[in-house]
Amino acid sequence: MAKELKLYINGKWVDSSNPEKQDILNPANQEVIAKSPLATVEETEEAIKIAKLTFESGVWSERSPLERSTVLLQIAEKMEEHLEDIIELEIQNNGKTRREAQSDATGAVYTFRFYAGLLNNHKGQIYEYSEKLQTMIVKEPMGVAGLIVPWNYPLLMSVWKIAPALAAGNCILLKPAEITPMTAVKVFEIIDESDLPKGVAQLIMGSGSKVGQAIAESDDVDVVSFTGSTAVGRNIMQAAAGNLKKVSLELGGKSPNIIFDDANLETAITYSLFGIFMGSGQVCSSGSRILVQEGIFDDFVAEYVKRAKGIKVGPGNDENSQMGAIVSEKHMEKILNYIQIGKEEGATLECGGNRIERDGMHRGFFIEPTVFTDVTSDMRIVREEIFGPVVAIQKFKDEAEVIRIANDTEYGLAGAVFSKDQNKAMRVIKKVRAGITWINAYHLTNIQAPWGGYKQSGIGRSLGTFGMDEYQEVKQININLETKPIQWFE
Template identity: 80%
Template sequence: MVKVLKHYINGNWAESSDSEKMDIINPATREVIARAPKGTREETEEAIKIAKTTFESGVWSCQSPQERAAVLLQIADKLQENVDVLTDLEVENNGKTRREAQSDAEEAAATFRYYASLLNMPKGQVYEASDDMQTLIVKEPMGVAGLIVPWNFPLLMSVWKIAPALAAGNSILLKPAEITPLTAVKVFELMDQTDLPKGAANLILGTGSVVGQTIAESHDVDVVSFTGSTEVGRRIMQAATGNLKKVSLELGGKSPNIIFDDADLETAVDYALFGIFMGSGQVCSSGSRVLVQEGIYDTFVERYVEKAKGIRVGPGNDEHSQMGAIVSEKHFESILDYIRIGKEEGATLALGGNRIEKNGLEKGFFIEPTVFTHVTSDMRIVREEIFGPVVAIQKFKDEEEAIKIANDTDFGLAGAVFSTDQNKAMRVIKKVRAGITWVNAYHLTNVQAPWGGYKQSGIGRSLSTYGLEEYQETKQININLDPKPIHWFE
């Protein structure tokens, strides 16, 4: 039976006033697995109004940090108890492998626990401004937080925003990606079973052009956090100027993975594969540009292609699958178009490049792991974010050229260096203009470290204490310890 989804507003599940529904598809089979409402501008504005009223009432914003932490831990427990359910939904709706989806579900619970722990830590600052004046620096919630999440990590990106926004004491309105709403709906079902006050967390399903635009434009939304493409990020930023609301953007990437000729070859190959083919390449921080020093270029390519051939592509619910489906037909066609462009530009197609139409996979959106070699920096497949299982392997001569090629991009989200010379690795990684970097590793990170990029990869940071501060105002409170007339005008 196909499930019909609803909005969640003020603690209640609500039908949409618009009778039109969006089909939610399993990308591995193209079957309709749910139908979601197309939220209207009026419904979104009503949810914002509810969030604002709830914030101003203080039922959540004025709770003590310890009380809020207790509720966050309740949510964490509910998520942990439902890891298998969340995993099934993520596999079915997004197409990623079960191993990836389960890792996301477990990290979601851990994220709520982390932010609960932050609320019980000392915070703020005290300054002795003079003998008679003392200044306190305190953090306060901002108000209504509009949270807009992408389709590549539907569960994890939702939680990365919900947990710190609620921890800070804000009321929230979440808009999941229109094609992958199932895990977000489940998270709200679970939050509904906790002591979180009604109205503190609201969910509107629908399109970015209506629901997302309304959130970004609203004068009653105090902060908007968006993860997605750079193009949409620009529109969010422009719409947010109406009330000069705070904007946090985590956008696209075209990240360099630099491999020197003194690197451990097997380790470098292994992480370079993981860096692009994990999540079928639909990861903003993917190492989609592999830069290899000329001394090992041919050897590296040969070994890389050999191992990439062995990647097992298939449905996420198949335990043998190592790479899952592309999330939608539209994005599937976009990736295939980029592969065509790469061949036309003169790059060497060393592996893949085709839709997989055997072993039952012809029903879904599956693409072979694709490797381009002998590329140049002016090619579109090197400059533009493909967001799929497509890697470009480029040659460089020395440190100076590696850094120049690495930074020759509009983006600056992630990057890595592989070398057994730690001094060289540190010299180079410090010059890579990116917010998330690794030495002799890729993709490994944790909730305690800030996530975000340079240049057109975004503004602000998620996770860590920085992620909490994205949803807080900073206030100074000045206390006169010896109140008496100042006699300024005498």
């Protein structure tokens, strides 16, 4: 029987006044696993009001760093106790493979622990202007943080926002994607069992056009953190302009993965496969444009296509599956449409390109790993974010050309260079206009390092100290050590 989900407002699980429900599907078989509420604008505004009043009460914002750290560690411990349940929910609701869901779940636990530890080491500054004046720089919580997360990393993106926002002393309002709320609900069940004061954290499920818009527009929301498409990010910025609230955006990408002639071919191929087909390509930082130097182009393509054909696609709960389902039928159709566009544009389809319907997979949303060659930089499949298991491989001659091709995009989220010449690799990666980059690797990340992009890939950074800064105001306090009158006008 499908689980009936509820909103979490002011420390209580409540039904929405809207009788309409959203069916939550398992993308591997279209089984309805839950029914999710679609909150009204009025309910969203009430949750924001509660968050604001709770913040102003100081019940959380005025707690010491040690006290806040203790609660975050408590949440991490409870998450670890429920780790298998969380993994299973992520597989069922998103279509991830077990290996991917396991990585996300352990990463979420570590994120809470990281920010719990950072709280006790996140220091301000003191400046000596003169012997009479000291200036202190302190960081304070912003107030109410509206957190809007995507469907591709329902758990990890939620925690990447929740943990630093709470660590900074804010009250939060989380809106998960309409189609993937399951792990967010589980996190809030854990929060409900913790010592976090009631009213600090609210969970609102609903549409982006209503709930997301209300969060972005509200004068009582002090900061909005959004991860998703660039188009929606623009809408968030416009909606947030009403009270000039701070906006943090992690948006789309069309990231270049550069392979030089002198690269270790095996390393380059394996990381390039991982770079696009991990997460079924539904990853903002995917290396969806592979740029290969002409001397090894044919050898690279031949082996890459062979390996791509060998990737085992299947349901996430099958231990043998290496690539899981597409998150929804709507998104699957979008990807298939882009594949058709690629063929019409004249690109060569080296492998894949089809929906998989064998072995019972006709009930789910599966697409073959898809590789295009003979592409040019003006093609839509090269310029636009497909957000699926589709990669375009392009040939280049030299450094100057590949840098030009790599940066010929409105995006700037990620990029990589593969070469045995470390000087060349460093020289090129420094010229790639992107916020997350690798040399001789792809997708390897460190929670202590900032995550975010250049250009239309977003504004602001997640993770590390930078992630906590997104939820804090910076205040200077000037202390006059000599209390004599100033006599400015004497």
